[in-house]
Amino acid sequence: MSQEKNKKITLNIGGMSCINCAHTIEKELAKLKGVTQATVNLAAEQALIVYNPDLITQKTIENVITDSGYHVIHEKIVLQIGGMSCVNCAKTIEKALGNREGIYNAVVNFAAESVSVEYNPQQISLLSIKKTILDSGYQVIEQQQKTHEGTAGEERKRHIRHLKILLATSVALTIPILVLMWLSPLPMEQNNILMFLLATPVQFIVGWTFYVGTYKGLRNKTTNMDTLIAMGTSTAWIYSTIVTFAPNVFPGAGVFFDTATMIMSFILLGKLLDAVAKGRTSEAIRKIMGLQAKTARVIRNSEEQEIPIEDVQVGEIIVVRPGEKIPVDGTVTEGYSAVDEKVITGESIPVEKRISDQVIGATINKTGMLKFKATKVGKDTVLAQIISMVEDALTSKAPIQRLADIASGYFVPAIIITATLSALIWYFIVGASFIFSLTVFIAVLIVACPCALGLATPTAIMVGVGKGAENGILIKNGEALEATYKLQTVVFDKTGTLTKGEPEVTDLIPNGTFNEDQLLQLAGITEKNSEHPLGAAILKRAKEKGIQIDEPDVFNALPGYGVEVEHKGTKILLGNRKLMEANNLDISVLEGKMSVLEKEGKTAMLLAVDNQFAGLIAVADTLKEHSADAVKTLQQMGFEVIMITGDNQRTAKAIAAQVGVNRVFAEVLPSEKATEIKKLQAEGKVVAMVGDGINDAPALAQANIGIAVGSGSDVAIETGDIVLIKNDLRDVVVAIQLSRATMKKIRQNLFWAFFYNIILVPLAAGAFYPIIHVLFNPVYAAAAMASSSVTVVTNASLLRRFKPKI
Amino acid sequence: MAKDLVCNMDVDEKTAKYKTIYQGKYYYFCAPGCKKSFEANPQKYISGNSSPHNCN
Numbered sequence: 001m002s003q004e005k006n007k008k009i010t011l012n013i014g015g016m017s018c019i020n021c022a023h024t025i026e027k028e029l030a031k032l033k034g035v036t037q038a039t040v041n042l043a044a045e046q047a048l049i050v051y052n053p054d055l056i057t058q059k060t061i062e063n064v065i066t067d068s069g070y071h072v073i074h075e076k077i078v079l080q081i082g083g084m085s086c087v088n089c090a091k092t093i094e095k096a097l098g099n100r101e102g103i104y105n106a107v108v109n110f111a112a113e114s115v116s117v118e119y120n121p122q123q124i125s126l127l128s129i130k131k132t133i134l135d136s137g138y139q140v141i142e143q144q145q146k147t148h149e150g151t152a153g154e155e156r157k158r159h160i161r162h163l164k165i166l167l168a169t170s171v172a173l174t175i176p177i178l179v180l181m182w183l184s185p186l187p188m189e190q191n192n193i194l195m196f197l198l199a200t201p202v203q204f205i206v207g208w209t210f211y212v213g214t215y216k217g218l219r220n221k222t223t224n225m226d227t228l229i230a231m232g233t234s235t236a237w238i239y240s241t242i243v244t245f246a247p248n249v250f251p252g253a254g255v256f257f258d259t260a261t262m263i264m265s266f267i268l269l270g271k272l273l274d275a276v277a278k279g280r281t282s283e284a285i286r287k288i289m290g291l292q293a294k295t296a297r298v299i300r301n302s303e304e305q306e307i308p309i310e311d312v313q314v315g316e317i318i319v320v321r322p323g324e325k326i327p328v329d330g331t332v333t334e335g336y337s338a339v340d341e342k343v344i345t346g347e348s349i350p351v352e353k354r355i356s357d358q359v360i361g362a363t364i365n366k367t368g369m370l371k372f373k374a375t376k377v378g379k380d381t382v383l384a385q386i387i388s389m390v391e392d393a394l395t396s397k398a399p400i401q402r403l404a405d406i407a408s409g410y411f412v413p414a415i416i417i418t419a420t421l422s423a424l425i426w427y428f429i430v431g432a433s434f435i436f437s438l439t440v441f442i443a444v445l446i447v448a449c450p451c452a453l454g455l456a457t458p459t460a461i462m463v464g465v466g467k468g469a470e471n472g473i474l475i476k477n478g479e480a481l482e483a484t485y486k487l488q489t490v491v492f493d494k495t496g497t498l499t500k501g502e503p504e505v506t507d508l509i510p511n512g513t514f515n516e517d518q519l520l521q522l523a524g525i526t527e528k529n530s531e532h533p534l535g536a537a538i539l540k541r542a543k544e545k546g547i548q549i550d551e552p553d554v555f556n557a558l559p560g561y562g563v564e565v566e567h568k569g570t571k572i573l574l575g576n577r578k579l580m581e582a583n584n585l586d587i588s589v590l591e592g593k594m595s596v597l598e599k600e601g602k603t604a605m606l607l608a609v610d611n612q613f614a615g616l617i618a619v620a621d622t623l624k625e626h627s628a629d630a631v632k633t634l635q636q637m638g639f640e641v642i643m644i645t646g647d648n649q650r651t652a653k654a655i656a657a658q659v660g661v662n663r664v665f666a667e668v669l670p671s672e673k674a675t676e677i678k679k680l681q682a683e684g685k686v687v688a689m690v691g692d693g694i695n696d697a698p699a700l701a702q703a704n705i706g707i708a709v710g711s712g713s714d715v716a717i718e719t720g721d722i723v724l725i726k727n728d729l730r731d732v733v734v735a736i737q738l739s740r741a742t743m744k745k746i747r748q749n750l751f752w753a754f755f756y757n758i759i760l761v762p763l764a765a766g767a768f769y770p771i772i773h774v775l776f777n778p779v780y781a782a783a784a785m786a787s788s789s790v791t792v793v794t795n796a797s798l799l800r801r802f803k804p805k806i
Numbered sequence: 807m808a809k810d811l812v813c814n815m816d817v818d819e820k821t822a823k824y825k826t827i828y829q830g831k832y833y834y835f836c837a838p839g840c841k842k843s844f845e846a847n848p849q850k851y852i853s854g855n856s857s858p859h860n861c862n
Binding site: 556561 | 830
């Protein structure tokens with residue numbers, strides 16, 4: 001094995017905690033055939049590997065590292081791209097980047113005009129990534145994360161202004177051409193020469209962009225929409241020019257300079273409308289990205305200082321006055337105020353904030369001054385995570401788009417072949433005139449619209465994801481969107497999802513001379529030092545009623561029975577039936593009521609004071625406010641709703657009855673929830689799982705759609721395909737409806753894009769000429785083509801009007 | 807007088823601060839350590855085949 005053949009790579013390794021980890025990786029790598037050297041540097045968290053690329057791939061090496069429990073850190077960056085005129089440009093960039101060593105994945109979002117690149121910074125620098133993009137003929141729009149909105153917005157405005165100038169020029173020159181064409185005020189020769197003079201600048205100055213696009217494509221061995229337009233208009237111009245200056249080549253033929261310039265004008269109009277509409281589809285997303293506050297007022301050296309938000313450190317105290325934006329995430333240390341969290345949660349009613357409450361960056365402080373300690377800054381804030389998630393969602397592709405992607409890859413060559421063949425058939429086989437065949441050739445090139453295919457999915461996803469984010473619903477990928485279309489079953493976790501997750505006192509039934517308040521007070525004393533959640537429910541209720549609770553003098557927890565305490569010489573017992581039996585107490589007076597409570601799924605606790613039965617207290621985990629509403633709406637939408645819980649059958653059934661769920665999986669261990677989902681899927685069902693995102697993470701991952709329900713800053717953003725920021729289950733319904741509406745748009749768009757080309761390409765080719773005896777004028781072809789992609793983009797932006805039905 | 811089954815000390819059931827219930831019957835202890843040991847393995851102490859040891 002010659003030394004030259006060996007390759008040397010450095011990988012950034014994550015998950016190593018000690019030198020042993022480094023050794024493990026080294027050992028595993030050394031075992032591999034083809035790896036000649038592997039050194040892991042724990043401090044630098046890097047692995048230096050020398051290997052023979054003929055024997056082993058970098059991917060295999062990385063897999064081995066992952067399998068041994070560590071991970072190779074990939075950098076991810078989103079770059080704004082300029083100069084992409086059509087979806088084929090996106091493919092060109094993806095191809096160019098994909099061929100570079102060190103790049104794992106490059107996905108271009110044509111609608112957002114960005115590319116998301118996953119790469120190994122040790123192998124390829126950001127600079128060479130940018131250079132690769134430049135070399136393939138596009139621009140990288142330099143920007144910093146924080147000015148995301150500004151730069152992208154300005155670039156879009158500049159682009160629109162540029163298009164407007166081109167369009168105005170094109171129209172200004174086309175009008176006199178039309179006059180000359182139709183009125184022929186001059187002798188034919190001069191008339192033609194004048195039209196040539198007017199049409200040529202349109203062809204080569206206004207139309208320059210199409211030639212540049214074609215050239216870029218050819219250099220990367222691809223073709224695109226620019227190729228078609230450049231070919232079509234050039235053909236018309238060249239033919240007309242020959243007729244003008246060498247009339248003998250095509251005796252008796254007329255020029256059609258008007259065709260070339262009108263095509264140009266229509267295409268430019270289409271591009272302009274497209275650019276405006278595209279701006280509208282990304283509106284919601286740009287709004288979210290612009291939410292970040294620019295500065296923060298922190299206390300340093302006991303003085304208030306205004307500093308850029310990037311400089312805020314975790315642990316610093318930040319002051320926010322009424323009306324100001326809260327800059328980062330944190331915990332309130334001083335003050336009391338109402339905070340408008342609508343931008344993050346979609347909830348329109350301001351939330352009260354007191355000491356030790358969580359505040360979220362980008363929300364607005366309304367009424368009072370707040371001081372809080374920064375807990376999350378920079379990339380870790382809820383807003384930053386939402387933004388990066390939304391960006392990921394935009395680059396993810398719904399599986400349905402793959403068909404369109406495959407089609408658009410073959411599209412342009414297929415159209416060029418179709419145009420040429422049609423023209424040849426008309427001229428040589430049918431025997432049509434040269435001008436007829438030429439018109440067919442131009443019309444086919446111009447009418448074909450690969451753009452509509454490429455824009456169909458990304459524009460709809462952009463509007464759908466943006467609309468969701470505005471309402472506190474984060475849709476993370478295209479697969480989930482598409483799955484909602486086939487969704488049949490929605491499984492809810494019980495505790496903490498359908499219910500509040502913490503028990504509450506529901507019934508107080510005193511016995512004998514005792515009253516409700518006494519019952520609470522005595523029970524409160526027994527539970528004062530208990531850490532039991534049932535005890536916490538009693539103490540909470542007592543506090544709400546303003547009842548003072550003393551510490552007991554003697555406390556005894558009696559496992560499996562309850563609690564026994566002594567307080568000022570009184571013996572108080574709180575527990576189950578067995579505790580009362582062990583003390584020979586008769587509870588038969590309330591036995592009937594107790595079994596009713598238990599049938600309702602409540603936990604009944606019995607209280608005795610100095611060997612006198614004082615009454616019972618029932619505690620239960622209660623439903624969240626909107627759970628029943630959400631379940632009912634889902635059932636009306638035709639879904640089977642299932643509840644899954646670790647609780648016993650009785651409690652589970654009681655809660656299920658309250659919330660209106662018919663099918664219950666009870667006594668399911670947390671680790672078995674994913675298995676239950678799998679079983680449902682084995683029945684052939686497409687399943688959505690709704691859970692809290694922490695305990696239910698495996699089940700969320702197993703389901704076709706995992707919906708994680710969070711609350712404000714505690715959002716577990718990593719898990720779930722859809723994340724609900726608000727703790728309101730009606731958002732499950734909204735998320736499903738929105739996903740379905742988005743999918744509907746995607747399908748409409750794709751249908752339109754395919755249908756359009758399938759009907760209009762044969763029409764332009766003259767396939768229907770024998771029946772309708774009308775040939776498709778290339779100018780109409782240009783108008784149709786321009787309106788086609790505008791239709792797709794506009795249709796997608798109609799999704800902005802989406803209103804949930806609940 | 808009741809017996810602390812863990813350490814074999816005598817405890818007064820009326821004043822005993824540490825007690826528990828097992829199989830419907832109260833047991834009394836001299837200290838929290840004994841209560842804990844008993845609750846961890848009540849059968850061992852009830853059957854009486856343990857060697858007595860002092861509570862700490």
